[in-house]
Amino acid sequence: MIINSDELDARSAYKLLIGSVTPRAIGWVSTLSSSGIANLAPISFFTVVSRKPPMVSLTIQPRSDGETLKDTLVNIRDTGEFVTNLVTLPQAHHMHRSAAEFDSSCDEFDEVGLVKEACEVVQVPRVKEAPIAFECTLDRIIPVGDVKDHVVWGKVVRFHIRDDLYTENGRIDTGATPTVGRLAAEYTLADNAFITPLTEDVLRARAGRRMHRIDEHPDGWSAVDGADWSPSGATKA
Template sequence: MIINSDELDATSAYKLLIGAVTPRAIGWVSTQSESGIANLAPISFFTVVSRVPPIVSLTLQPRSDGTLKDTFINIRDRGEFVTNLVTLPLAHEMHRSAIEFDSSQDEFDEVGLEKADCEVVKVPRVKDSPIAMECVVDRIIQIGDINDHVVWGKVVRFHVRDDVYVRNGRIDTGAIPAVGRLAAEYTLADNAFVPPLPDDVLSARLGRRSHRLDGRPDGWSQVDSADWSASGATKA
């Protein structure tokens, strides 16, 4: 199958991108409105841009109705945000924070999460997340004419839980049940390797589908359900 990207609308392109770029890290982004309402949203177009200074990138699509997301408005207006690492014990709360709550609702309260203070930015972080990064806006880039925006944030503070911080400055990733994004589903990082792998390990995994942890049948995708939208929001 060869697909000409010039012939795709935004939703069709989004479906292909989220299925082709996997697994994706999730930036669980906390922000705060000018009136002090905390917001929390998972952003899976999230990556590292630079080491010195340390800069991360978020790409934000609009809400399902085409208007700007609260996350973007808060970042634009306040110039700061926090990314929180998603782990398996926090996966349900993360998924629920993708619901398009009203701007007047504190999403920490709505999904039942405790806040923790930051040192530099005024935005709260997720207390139970093992790693959080306080960020101040470096630049904002509008993409095209459909309200997609790229945000670069300079990391001004790293919060790393003591038990996952190794003294030589490394994070013990094997101790973190990190959750990433596939297409519209999630994946648990529960193995690690350095190539080359033994032939018997490779052959045992050849053609094998990923194991579903939720009991749904192979081939099921939330993209095909009424709970999915091309805004990245969820209804359940």
């Protein structure tokens, strides 16, 4: 199948992108409104920009109506601050619930049952249960395309790393962090690791094997096919 991207609308292109670029890291972003209301949202168009200074990138789509800017973007624009929290399996359902389009007047920490933890530099709280969090200050916001997408670059000013995950050599013990990533409209758990080359026996044993589900949905099921899915990365509350 060869598809001309010029012939796709935003919804169709989004389906192909999120089903092909996998797994994607999730930046579970906490922000504060200018009036001090806390917001949480998982952003899966999330990656690292640079090392010195350490910077991260978020790409934020509008709400499911295709027009209204998400609270995350508005809050970052208005306050110049945000926090990215690492999602591990114990927080997965809280993270998923925080993707709902709550009213801007709602404190989403309270809505999904999470505890706030104060940061050192930014006023935004981090998720206490998250094993790693980055305090970030806004570097720039870049409008992209013609569908109200925006790229946000933020400078990491503080790293919060749970003590047991920080090794003597100054690295993260990734084997002790059951990180949750994004597939299309579903999630995946990082529960294996390898370096190459792998043996032929291992390669043969895994050839053609489909990913196994750890929920109760049948093989081949996808939330993208559901009536409530929208190309916004958010769900309706």
